[in-house]
Amino acid sequence: VSPVLTAAAAREVAGAVVDPELPMLTLADLGILREVAVDRAGAIQVSLTPTYLGCPALEAMRAAVDAALRAAGAERVSVRTVLRPAWTTDDITPAGRAKLQAAGVAPPGPAGAGGPVPVRLAAPSGVPCPRCGAAQTEQVSRFGPTACTALRRCPACGEPFEAVKPR
Ligand SMILES: [Zn+2]
Numbered sequence: 001v002s003p004v005l006t007a008a009a010a011r012e013v014a015g016a017v018v019d020p021e022l023p024m025l026t027l028a029d030l031g032i033l034r035e036v037a038v039d040r041a042g043a044i045q046v047s048l049t050p051t052y053l054g055c056p057a058l059e060a061m062r063a064a065v066d067a068a069l070r071a072a073g074a075e076r077v078s079v080r081t082v083l084r085p086a087w088t089t090d091d092i093t094p095a096g097r098a099k100l101q102a103a104g105v106a107p108p109g110p111a112g113a114g115g116p117v118p119v120r121l122a123a124p125s126g127v128p129c130p131r132c133g134a135a136q137t138e139q140v141s142r143f144g145p146t147a148c149t150a151l152r153r154c155p156a157c158g159e160p161f162e163a164v165k166p167r
Contacts, residue, residue, distance in 0.1 A: 005044065007036055009072070010072075017065050020064070024105070035082075042075065046080070049081070106128065107130075108167070109127065137155070
């Protein structure tokens with residue numbers, strides 16, 4: 001029995017699924033698609049790593065990956081969650097960062113090298129405006145429209161924007 005999908009084709013299908021909360025990003029852009037394997041019987045195993053709580057919705061993504069692979073012809077799909085190594089916003093690809101920027105969402109800054117990330121009560125002030133590029137912007141709220149974004153405002157162009165919180 002030859003598999004309907006090769007591992008490379010399955011990875012492409014799974015990686016093209018978009019994030020439910022940041023729909024300009026695919027799972028490949030987010031860097032959360034860890035492994036895609038196809039066994040000799042054609043069963044596909046996908047490993048995803050969760051981002052922080054609620055961003056993006058892991059269950060919704062698992063269902064979307066399953067549905068996309070079945071739509072591409074796979075009959076047996078299992079999507080599992082791997083916790084290590086933990087995902088950080090540094091795993092967002094350069095292409096993903098460019099897409100965020102193009103959508104008016106500030107990409108996250110560096111997540112900090114190694115070790116647990118301290119809880120920040122105020123976001124760093126050096127988040128540049130994704131619309132006009134002004135270096136100094138102010139945080140309006142730690143809580144943006146999604147769990148993973150904060151709401152900021154640019155004094156230069158007056159525009160509010162979302163910024164992905166570094167983690
Ligand atoms: Zn601006």
